[in-house]
Amino acid sequence: MCIAPGGARQSRFGLIVVQLSRLFDRFLPPDRRLNPEALAWVAVLLAAIAMLAVESSIAVQVYGASVASAFLVTLVHAGALPLSMLRTSLGGVFSVLACGVLPLLGTYTPGAPWPWMVPVMITQILIIFVIGLRAHWRTALATLIASIAVSIAAALFGHTRHPESSPDSSIVNIVVFACIAGGVYVAAVIIRQWQEISSQLLQEKENTATEHSKRIVVEEKARIARELHDIIAHSMSIINIQASSAPYRHPETSSEVQKEFADISGSARQALGEMRRLLDVLRSDREDQQLSPQPKLPEIENLVHQAQQAGVRVRLEWSGDRIDGTLRDSTSLAGYRIVQEALSNAIRHARDSQVRIEVHNAGTAIRITAVNTAGRGPVEPVEQGVRRHHGLIGMRERAVSVGGEVRTGKTVDGGFEVQAVLPLGSAGSPPERRAEQHAAEDEDRL
Template sequence: MTSVEDKPPRALLAGASRRWVRLVPWAVAFVLFVALLPTTIGVLSVDYGLSGGLAGGLAVAQTAPLLLAVVRPLHAWYVILASDVATALVLLTVGFPAQHAWPFPPTAIVGYLGLCLALGLREPRRTLLLVWLTTAGVSVALGFAAPHGTSGSGVLLTVLSGVALVLGGALRERYEAQRRLAEQETISEAERDRRTLLEERARIARELHDVVAHHMSVITVQADTAAYRLDGLPPEVRKEFTSIAATARESLGEMRRLLGVLRNEETRGELAPQPGLTRIGQLVEATVRAGVPVEFTPCDADVPEAVGLSAYRIVQEALANVVRHAPGAPTHVSVSASASSGVERLTVLVVNGPPPEPPAAPLENGDTGHGLVGMRERVRIAGGTLDAGPLPDGGFRVAAQLPLTDSLPPT
């Protein structure tokens, strides 16, 4: 016979939210113990003629385990069933009147029913069925030794114990169903909150695109038409306007591509080729045009698309931080592939010095810190490492190493 009590024992109804409900099993067990102990002693000694000491010992064995039943009902059942059988066998040695019930006196039946109710609240169906079959088998076996013919107490105990087991089991399963329903409702509520959050983020992204795209489109149009609207522009200025228009169109196209992924839930991949190592030079040129002197050491190694995209985004964010926080600072960008210990890696290094002059006002109000977070997330997904931090001279260094072979990110 197996039990679900492999974990540390808990009292019956210990998971109830109300304190008085948690105390009910203890109160019932205590009342049964206090009421049945002296009653059983009196019945066994007065009605059945057992000696006081023997009647007291059997009464304690039949009633004291009821207190244990609150925590371990199956263990209490072993003790009480054995004591009930022992009591029936002891009663065969004395000449009790024929009108008294045998093999189970009324007090034994009452205590056994309370125990069966506790079993139903704790044990699974298989265990409850085995308990009932054992009870029925013991009743039938003892019936063959009835001193005054067939007695109905064994049949009565079998029927009532079955009712108590079914009732307790039904109450337990109802409680478990309600608990699982409450847990499922909690999970569903959390999923709804998460879905609402994602939908709100997508909505904000679409709105942000609409706002930024409008301004970028205006910039593109103005830069493209400047040569026609303004007479006498020097060639250098015309070239600058052309560069501004090209950069604005590129940024607008990238925003539209990302927005397409957000708006189309069935999109299986990106809608356009992603930037890689070959596009880093364009980032450097754009940064130089923004007034930041940048030295660039390119790399023409053939790297996986995901690694190239991560390297591009890392350099993009690092140079954007230089423009925002250290305008005019000399910067060095280096991308190189190397092999050590049999592992090929792509090293991305962006180092800038202190700005020539502290900016009079920050280019952006506030600092979200999302840039470094995004870098670390990209490096983590690629299974590499990132080292980013300030330098003693006031500059900043970003160094990332991305493995070129397939590997899982560290856990």
């Protein structure tokens, strides 16, 4: 049983209550289970009502107390039992006071237990047991010692009023109560300590499982970082070296070709820089670390310019309000990555196609449209199986992360179109159902 620190008093009931709850659960449907807290309250209230009836009747009939005084004092004593569930210290104080007053209400009866009547003894033992389960052990010990002290004082005072009473029977009565109540107190403290140890062990297990999960994530990120470094970073470094050294290895090349090699080298160095920042994130266990600096949506002009330098027939058109610095970084990054992926897909899957990119600021949302013609087919064989459409999924995930959406599909003339809507306001809850529907539509089209 896991015990929350803030609700320790309200959720410690002992093994008896838990076992009774499990016993009753066997006779209930699987979807209905008893609450241990409710079961404990029912048991305590029933015990308090029963003890009230028994204590008051015995105080009147056996010890000759008046009905009104007996009922009032026994009501306080029996009421201290449920009160101990809410306020342990207050319940202990009321129970001790009632135990000191009850023996003095009636007259001494030879042969009857005194100063502890049997029902009063049972009620007080139950109160000590409840306090021992729900409060610190010092509170329960103080209630036990105070109960014994009050009974001794009541016995001494009663012996002065009734000299004919035998002190031996009172001593035996008090010793019996002290032994039974002491044993119950020790059992309650042991159960409470066992519960605290069990809750601490459970909390430690949860902490260990959480740390294990974090360690697995860190190890997986490190493995991905190693693979990216070994495969992609190495290849990009080779491209950078070859492009940088090409003008020196082939001095007869024209200035246009040399400029193209310089652009290739610059793109490779930029990709290596982004790769290094990505590797730093993957190798770090900080959850709040982000890629910095990140590209912005206005920087797609450089992206288009690089594609044009590489021979891609691409045209960029801006419309609507001017995009300024008030655009959120997450939305700006999502727009840049969507355009980048759409342009990459057009280059890979439609050679010599014409690409048109439109960015429209409608005031409330950024609308991005990327359309390419059919071209002459892909530059390499299309991958089959689970590795397909990762680019479309990535675009959609980026749009959903900022509260937008992406629609993709083939055009009438055999080309491909990407439409993205990125809201400028605060991103709401991601429209996951809408994204899944669009994904299904894209699968059908492709």
